[in-house]
Amino acid sequence: MDSEDDQRTYRQGPAMLRGKAIPHSTTDQRLLDSRGPVDWLHADPWRVLRIQAEFVEGFGLLAELGKAVSVFGSARTDPDSEEYRLGVEIGTRLVEAGYAVITGGGPGIMEAGNLGAVKAGGVSVGLGIELPFEQRMNDHVDIGLEFRYFFVRKTMFVKYSQAFVVLPGGFGTMDELFEAITLVQTGKITRFPIVLVGTAFWGGLLEWIKNVMLPAGKIHPSDLELVHLTDDPAEVVRVIQEAHAEAQRRLEEEAAVRAAADEAGS
Structure with missing residues (x-):
């Protein structure tokens, strides 16, 4: 009973x-x-609140950031290397073109991008991640936030960036790159420029995609146009500016068509 x-x-x-x-x-x-x-404290319902809190903190901190570009690349890049110098120059040029610079906030290429932004007097953002090994926020971050969860952090990169610039890196860099490509390819986000920097580093990967993935029917030929490959910092900025100018032109044309349709129907 x-x-x-x-x-x-x-x-x-x-x-x-x-x-x-x-x-x-x-x-x-x-x-x-x-x-x-x-x-x-470690149960799933409590984790949901922590996740919610991370989203709230990120949205609140970055809501008024303005135009920004995320710069990705290896944390293991030596400060004396050509890749690091390239990261600094790209960060500087992006600020001069009117963009804030967002990185993962760590060392290597991330530090280089933040340093370039600071040198140009721009806004330097670092979105760090809690890792099993210590990786402190670099000294050139003006606005910084540490995340527990990778997927929350990745949402912030996508939400507050108008373009991705990807220098040579490892698994983390590849993860960010292919997530961005997938989101654009599937139409989950508005198309934005994705620029790979380093023809010697990325060229083999793009050749494999073109010569193996495409003939196998795994992607559409137009998907090859989702990324742009270059070694030139000036071209990085030009590609981004031209893409944004074209997007603005399309928005204005669509607005004009809607206005004409409204006027005709009134």
């Missing part, structure tokens, strides 16, 4: 619990009793 406790119903927000599922203490008790168990 069922006991009275087995029949009792417990409401926990939108959740309904009965029987053995009913907790032995309330959420307030677990929050306020510092001597109690802390396992609940």
Whole structure:
């Protein structure tokens, strides 16, 4: 025979619990009793709130950023290398063209992009990530935020960037690159420029995509146009500016068509 406790119903927000599922203490008790168990801090419902908090912090911090470009590349790039110098120059040129610079906030290419932005007197943003090994925010970040979750951080890169510039890097750089390509290819985001810097580094990958992936029917020929490859910092900025000018022209044409249609229907 069922006991009275087995029949009792417990409401926990939108959740309904009965029987053995009913907790032995309330959420307030677990929050306020510092001597109690802390396992609940690592439970999935609490993680959802942490995730929400990261989105809120990111949106709040970057909402008024203005036009920005994300610069990606290896954290292992030597400050004395040509790639680092290229990252600094690209950061500087982007600021001179009216863009803020967003990086992952760490060393290597990320530091180079932030340094270039600071040297040009622009806005330098670092979106860091909590890692098992120490990777502090570089000294050239003006606006910085550390994330627990990669997917929240990646959302911030996409939401607040009008273009991606990708210098030589490793798995993390590849992850950001192909996520951006996929989002543009599938129409999940408005198309924006994706510029690869380093023909010697990226050329083999693009050749494989063209000569293996395309003939196998895994992508459409037009997908090859989603990225632009160059070694020239000036061309990086030119590609971005031309793409944005074309997008603005299309918006103005669409607005004019809508206005004409409204006028004709009135």
